[in-house]
Amino acid sequence: MGVNQLKGGAALSYFNIILTNILGLLMTPYIINSLGNSEYGLYTMIGALVGYLSVLDFGLNNTIIRFVAKYRAEKNRKDEENFLAHSFIIYAVISTIIAIIGIILLPQLGNIYDESLNFEELEKAKTMFVILIFNLCISLPGGAFGGICSGYEEFILPKIIGIIKYVVRALLIFLILYQGGDSISMVILDTVLNLIIIAVNLFIVFKKLNVSIKLHSFQRKLFRKILGFSIWLFVFALVHQLRWQFGQLILGVYFTTTVVAIYAVGITLGNYYGAFSSAIESVFLPRAMQMTVQNRKTKELTDMFIKISRIILLVLLFILGEFILIGRDFVHFWVGNEFSPAYYYALIIMIGLTPTLSQGFANNILEAKNFLSYRGRLILILTILGVLASIYVAKNYGVVEMILVTVFFIFLERIIMIPYYIRKADLDMLRYYREISPLFLGLLGLLSIFLLINYFLPNDNLYIVLGNVLCFGIAYLILFYYLMTAYEKDLFKSLIEKTGIKLSN
Numbered sequence: 001m002g003v004n005q006l007k008g009g010a011a012l013s014y015f016n017i018i019l020t021n022i023l024g025l026l027m028t029p030y031i032i033n034s035l036g037n038s039e040y041g042l043y044t045m046i047g048a049l050v051g052y053l054s055v056l057d058f059g060l061n062n063t064i065i066r067f068v069a070k071y072r073a074e075k076n077r078k079d080e081e082n083f084l085a086h087s088f089i090i091y092a093v094i095s096t097i098i099a100i101i102g103i104i105l106l107p108q109l110g111n112i113y114d115e116s117l118n119f120e121e122l123e124k125a126k127t128m129f130v131i132l133i134f135n136l137c138i139s140l141p142g143g144a145f146g147g148i149c150s151g152y153e154e155f156i157l158p159k160i161i162g163i164i165k166y167v168v169r170a171l172l173i174f175l176i177l178y179q180g181g182d183s184i185s186m187v188i189l190d191t192v193l194n195l196i197i198i199a200v201n202l203f204i205v206f207k208k209l210n211v212s213i214k215l216h217s218f219q220r221k222l223f224r225k226i227l228g229f230s231i232w233l234f235v236f237a238l239v240h241q242l243r244w245q246f247g248q249l250i251l252g253v254y255f256t257t258t259v260v261a262i263y264a265v266g267i268t269l270g271n272y273y274g275a276f277s278s279a280i281e282s283v284f285l286p287r288a289m290q291m292t293v294q295n296r297k298t299k300e301l302t303d304m305f306i307k308i309s310r311i312i313l314l315v316l317l318f319i320l321g322e323f324i325l326i327g328r329d330f331v332h333f334w335v336g337n338e339f340s341p342a343y344y345y346a347l348i349i350m351i352g353l354t355p356t357l358s359q360g361f362a363n364n365i366l367e368a369k370n371f372l373s374y375r376g377r378l379i380l381i382l383t384i385l386g387v388l389a390s391i392y393v394a395k396n397y398g399v400v401e402m403i404l405v406t407v408f409f410i411f412l413e414r415i416i417m418i419p420y421y422i423r424k425a426d427l428d429m430l431r432y433y434r435e436i437s438p439l440f441l442g443l444l445g446l447l448s449i450f451l452l453i454n455y456f457l458p459n460d461n462l463y464i465v466l467g468n469v470l471c472f473g474i475a476y477l478i479l480f481y482y483l484m485t486a487y488e489k490d491l492f493k494s495l496i497e498k499t500g501i502k503l504s505n
Contacts, residue, residue, distance in 0.1 A: 034177035041257030043183040044264035048248035050132040061147040063230040068151025085215035091141035102133035135191040142198030235376045266345025277357035302428040329465045352407030365425040
């Protein structure tokens with residue numbers, strides 16, 4: 001059963017990523033048109049504010065997966081039950097803290113957004129805030145049941161339920177907005193769907209998997225062990241929130257909700273870009289993790305690092321190239337010309353994310369060797385400095401400048417980490433950059449040709465956009481096939497032949 005669950009779960013994960021991206025692309029313009037730019041900005045702004053409290057999960061969900069899997073491997077039912085009891089005690093404390101913070105913040109919303117929201121918008125913001133706080137207080141401990149399922153290698157059923165949820169949510173949002181619903185209706189819908197998912201996962205955990213949660217003995221040492229493992233997961237989650245979601249809070253204070261809405265569209269496109277990297281990492285990184293615990297030599301680790309990074313880059317650079325070429329027109333046809341600044345926001349974000357997304361293996365080596373604390377401290381310090389700088393820049397300059405500041409600190413973290421990767425992760429970084437540089441140079445040369453041609457072509461023409469997508473895709477495949485290593489060519493051929501197309505050497 002375990003092998004089938006892993007294969008089925010992996011396949012459903014990829015399907016889930018594709019489905020959520022497609023539904024997001026389809027639903028976003030409909031939601032914006034239905035709510036209006038201002039209310040959509042309000043919806044994303046309050047969601048971002050409450051989203052910051054979600055980091056108080058402290059990475060417990062992933063911790064539950066790790067410890068449950070460990071206790072199952074050891075066939076230690078009693079310690080598993082005791083661990084889960086301690087975890088839910090922590091969750092109860094977290095939910096209580098979130099509720100208290102919500103009660104404190106609610107009366108302050110008027111002071112925070114007094115210059116950017118009118119009376120009607122402020123009342124809607126308060127209503128959404130209360131519902132989202134309630135949602136968060138329930139969904140954080142409720143998410144633990146999904147973690148237990150993963151720890152028991154029960155992947156297929158929960159992922160199918162999750163896929164059904166996304167489809168049902170899209171259909172219901174369409175119907176609700178068609179009937180004149182607003183942002184509050186969407187927030188209520190998400191809360192109800194979360195409660196249903198929690199109930200279903202709870203049924204799987206207790207009825208199908210026969211899991212038991214029981215406090216056999218109260219152990220402070222176990223609390224410290226749980227929090228000690230999850231603290232760096234919390235740091236990285238906090239950094240993600242500060243880097244990208246904090247911008248919505250800053251802009252909500254100094255600008256209108258319409259500006260927030262445009263920024264949110266740019267962030268959405270950046271998140272879609274990052275999802276493709278996650279899909280590839282999930283295939284290769286587990287195998288790479290085994291190498292680190294086996295004390296493989298620098299050359300072997302660097303070989304795997306380069307192999308994974310190049311495969312990720314082959315996908316990311318294709319998406320980046322297409323977006324540079326047709327992104328302006330895509331945003332125009334997707335959500336309307338008034339959102340045209342979102343193209344530049346998304347482009348800067350994509351460029352900023354590319355080095356981090358392509359170097360995930362190096363961070364996994366650090367995790368395997370228990371060297372995460374250095375990067376955790378570094379990334380947190382740089383992100384806080386970036387946030388402070390972003391507040392000043394957003395207030396005195398604008399949105400593009402604010403995003404550029406964020407990207408600068410991301411690149412700075414990558415540069416500072418290079419010597420640490422060499423010393424602690426045993427990676428040959430000079431060789432790494434030497435072997436990935438042809439991919440960037442190839443993209444630069446190809447884009448130069450296409451951008452020159454497009455300079456003489458009309459804008460906002462759907463046929464030209466589609467022609468660019470097709471021609472650039474063909475040219476990219478031809479050029480980068482010659483830049484591929486033998487391993488990459490074999491992988492490419494195997495993927496093509498699985499579709500039924502036979503390739504000859």
